[in-house]
Amino acid sequence: MIEIKSLFCGYGKREVLKDLNLHLRRGEFTGILGPNGSGKSTLLFAIAGVLPYRSGSIRIKGEEIAGTTFRFRARQMASVPQKSELSFPFKCLSVVLMGRYPFLSRFGGYSRQDMRRALDAMEQTETIHLAHRMITEVSGGETQRVIIARALAQETEIILLDEATSSLDVAKKIQIFDLLRSKSDRGTTLLCAMHDLNLAALYCRRLVFLKDGRIVLNGLTEETFNDENLSRIYETDIKVSQHPITGSPQAHFVPGPHRQPESSVYGPVGRGQVLGPGRTDC
Amino acid sequence: MSPGEYTRDEIPRLEARASRRFGYLLALLLFGSIMSILAASLFGRLEIPALGVGKSILTGLGLMADPDLDPTWKVVVFNIRLSRICLSLLVGMALAVAGTVFQGILRNPLADPFTIGVSTGAAFGASLALFFGLGSREFFGFGFIPLASLGGAMAALFAVISLGRINGQLRRATMILAGIVVATFLSALISLIKSLDEESVASIVFWVMGSFQGRGWNHFAFALPYMAAGLFTIWVYSRELDMLSMGDTQAKQMGVHTERVRLRLMIGASLLTAGAVSVSGVIGFIGLVMPHLIRMTVGAEHRRLLVLSGLLGGIALLWSDVLARILLPGGEELPVGVVTALMGGPFFCFLLKRRGGGMGL
Numbered sequence: 001m002i003e004i005k006s007l008f009c010g011y012g013k014r015e016v017l018k019d020l021n022l023h024l025r026r027g028e029f030t031g032i033l034g035p036n037g038s039g040k041s042t043l044l045f046a047i048a049g050v051l052p053y054r055s056g057s058i059r060i061k062g063e064e065i066a067g068t069t070f071r072f073r074a075r076q077m078a079s080v081p082q083k084s085e086l087s088f089p090f091k092c093l094s095v096v097l098m099g100r101y102p103f104l105s106r107f108g109g110y111s112r113q114d115m116r117r118a119l120d121a122m123e124q125t126e127t128i129h130l131a132h133r134m135i136t137e138v139s140g141g142e143t144q145r146v147i148i149a150r151a152l153a154q155e156t157e158i159i160l161l162d163e164a165t166s167s168l169d170v171a172k173k174i175q176i177f178d179l180l181r182s183k184s185d186r187g188t189t190l191l192c193a194m195h196d197l198n199l200a201a202l203y204c205r206r207l208v209f210l211k212d213g214r215i216v217l218n219g220l221t222e223e224t225f226n227d228e229n230l231s232r233i234y235e236t237d238i239k240v241s242q243h244p245i246t247g248s249p250q251a252h253f254v255p256g257p258h259r260q261p262e263s264s265v266y267g268p269v270g271r272g273q274v275l276g277p278g279r280t281d282c
Numbered sequence: 283m284s285p286g287e288y289t290r291d292e293i294p295r296l297e298a299r300a301s302r303r304f305g306y307l308l309a310l311l312l313f314g315s316i317m318s319i320l321a322a323s324l325f326g327r328l329e330i331p332a333l334g335v336g337k338s339i340l341t342g343l344g345l346m347a348d349p350d351l352d353p354t355w356k357v358v359v360f361n362i363r364l365s366r367i368c369l370s371l372l373v374g375m376a377l378a379v380a381g382t383v384f385q386g387i388l389r390n391p392l393a394d395p396f397t398i399g400v401s402t403g404a405a406f407g408a409s410l411a412l413f414f415g416l417g418s419r420e421f422f423g424f425g426f427i428p429l430a431s432l433g434g435a436m437a438a439l440f441a442v443i444s445l446g447r448i449n450g451q452l453r454r455a456t457m458i459l460a461g462i463v464v465a466t467f468l469s470a471l472i473s474l475i476k477s478l479d480e481e482s483v484a485s486i487v488f489w490v491m492g493s494f495q496g497r498g499w500n501h502f503a504f505a506l507p508y509m510a511a512g513l514f515t516i517w518v519y520s521r522e523l524d525m526l527s528m529g530d531t532q533a534k535q536m537g538v539h540t541e542r543v544r545l546r547l548m549i550g551a552s553l554l555t556a557g558a559v560s561v562s563g564v565i566g567f568i569g570l571v572m573p574h575l576i577r578m579t580v581g582a583e584h585r586r587l588l589v590l591s592g593l594l595g596g597i598a599l600l601w602s603d604v605l606a607r608i609l610l611p612g613g614e615e616l617p618v619g620v621v622t623a624l625m626g627g628p629f630f631c632f633l634l635k636r637r638g639g640g641m642g643l
Binding site: 012045048049069070071073074075078079081084085086088089090091093094095098099101102104106119123128129131132134150154 | 290300390518524525528531535537539583
C-alpha cells in the first residue's frame with residue numbers, strides 16, 4: 001500500500017528524515033512513535049505529498065507520490081492534523097463536506113451521496129449535533145472531532161493521523177480509536193504519529209519508532225514494546241506491564257526518586273542501529 | 283445517540299432553512315439594488331420630478347418615446363446620473379468581492395485591496411501617467427490613464443507576491459507585511475510626484491481620494507470587461523476559497539493545488555481592483571467592511587459570501603456617492619473615498635468592539 005525507499009526529506013537546509021525505508025500493507029494499523037523532533041510529522045507530510053522530498057521514493061499503490069496530482073493523492077489518503085488554525089466561521093457540516101472536494105467536478109455541487117457520507121462521518125465521530133454550529137464557536141476537542149469526520153468523509157483507503165487525538169479527553173480518545181480500529185478491520189490502512197505510548201500499544205498492531213530522522217525500531221507491538229527498547233529510545237526509565245484485560249503491553253514512567261541508577265546507561269540510540277526483534281527494512 | 287440539540291433527521295430541514303435565509307437576503311439585496319438605482323436618480327442639483335426621472339430612464343433605455351419630454355432631463359438623468367450610479371454600483375461590488383477574496387486567501391480579516399497594496403499600485407500607475415503628461419493620450423480607443431492604473435495594480439500584486447515568497451512558498455503573514463510595505467512606498471512616490479508637478483495635483487488627488495465626478499457610460503464600459511473577467515475567475519475557484527481558509531497544508535491534503543489556485547484567485551481579485559481603481563481612484567473600507575458584515579450574518583461559506591457582499595458593497599458605494607454629491611451645501615462635491623472612510627471607519631470600530639473575538643483578529 002505504502003512503500004518508502006531511502007527517503008531523504010527536510011525543510012530548507014535542515015535534513016529531517018535520513019535514508020528512511022518503510023513498507024506498510026493494506027489494512028495495517030501502524031503507530032509512529034518517537035521523541036519530539038524525531039521526524040514523525042515530517043514523515044506524514046512527505047507521504048501526503050505536502051512536503052516535497054529530496055531523494056528516494058514514496059509509492060502509494062505503486063504510484064510515485066511526486067508524480068501525482070493533489071487530487072489523486074486526496075482520493076487515496078486523508079490527513080488529520082494535530083490542530084487546525086481556524087480563521088472564519090464555517091458551519092461544521094461545511095467543514096466535513098470539504099472532505100468530498102477531491103470527488104467533485106469543477107462546476108458541480110455536493111450530491112446527496114456526498115451529504116450522506118458527510119453525515120455518516122459526523123455520526124461516527126458523534127459530532128452530528130454540531131452540524132449547524134460554527135466551527136469557530138465549538139470547543140477544541142469538538143473541532144478536532146469535526147476534522148476527523150472530514151477525513152472519514154473523504155472515504156480514502158489510507159488515513160494519516162498526526163497526534164489526532166491529543167486534544168481529546170480519555171473517553172473521546174478511546175471512542176475515536178475504536179472507530180479507527182473498525183475502519184482498519186475493514187481494510188483501511190492507518191498510520192498514526194503518536195505521543196501516547198499506551199494508546200498506541202492498545203490499538204496499533206505495528207509500531208515504528210523514529211529517532212533523529214531514522215527508523216530505530218520497527219515491528220509488531222508485542223515484540224517491540226518492552227522496557228529496554230522504550231527506555232533507550234525515550235531516554236528515560238520506562239517499565240512495561242500487561243494490560244489487565246486486553247493483555248497488551250502498557251508503559252509506566254518512573255519519576256526521578258524511584259529511578260534505578262543503571263537507567264543512565266540508556267544513552268542515545270546510535271546512528272542506524274537496529275534494536276529489538278523488529279526490522280528497519282521491508 | 284449523542285447529546286445535543288438535534289439529530290440527523292433534522293439536518294435537511296436546517297439546510298433548507300439556511301438556503302431559504304440566503305434566498306431572502308439575495309432577493310432583498312437585489313430588490314434593494316434596483317430600488318437604490320431608481321431612488322438615487324432623483325438626487326441632483328437640477329430639480330426633476332420623480333415622473334420625469336422615470337420617463338427619462340425609460341427613454342434612455344429605448345423603452346419609451348415621449349415627444350414632450352425635456353431633452354435636458356434625459357441627458358441629466360440617463361447620461362449623467364444613471365451612468366454614475368451604475369458605475370458606483372459596479373465598483374462597490376468589485377471592491378467588496380475583491381476584499382472577500384483577499385481576506386479568504388490570506389486568512390486575515392484585515393486584508394483588502396487597499397492593505398495588500400493593489401489599490402495603491404493602481405493609483406500610482408495613474409499618477410505616473412499624469413506626471414508624464416499622458417493624461418489625454420488614447421490607446422486603442424481607451425484613455426491611457428485607466429490602462430496605466432491597471433498596469434500599476436498588476437505590478438504591485440507581483441511585487442507583493444515575489445516579496446511574500448520564501449523558498450518558493452507563499453507566506454501569508456509575509457505577504458500582508460509586503461503589501462503594507464509596497465502600499466506605503468508607493469504612497470510616498472505618489473506624494474513625490476505630486477510635489478514635483480504642481481499642475482497635476484488636482485487630478486492626482488482624484489486618484490488618491492477616489493471620486494466618480496464626471497464619470498459616465500464610457501467608464502462603465504471600460505471597467506466592465508475587467509470586472510467580468512475577475513468575477514468569472516473568482517466564481518470558478520470559489521469553492522477552493524473555502525478550502526484555502528483551512529490553511530495551506532490542509533487544503534493540499536484535501537486535494538487543492540494551492541499555489542496555482544491562489545495565484546489565479548489573486549489575479550482575479552486584482553483585475554477587479556484595477557478595474558475599479560482605474561475608473562474611480564482609491565476607495566477604502568468597502569472591501570474591508572462588507573465581507574465582515576455578511577460573514578457575521580450568513581457564515582463564511584464563500585459562494586454565498588461573495589454574492590451577498592458584492593451586492594451589499596454595490597449598494598453601500600452607490601449611497602456613499604449620493605452623499606458625496608449632496609452633502610456639501612454649496613454644490614461642491616466630496617471625494618467619495620472621504621465619505622466611505624468617514625462612515626466605514628467608525629462602523630469598523632463598532633464591529634471590532636462587538637465581535638472582536640469572533641473575527642479571529
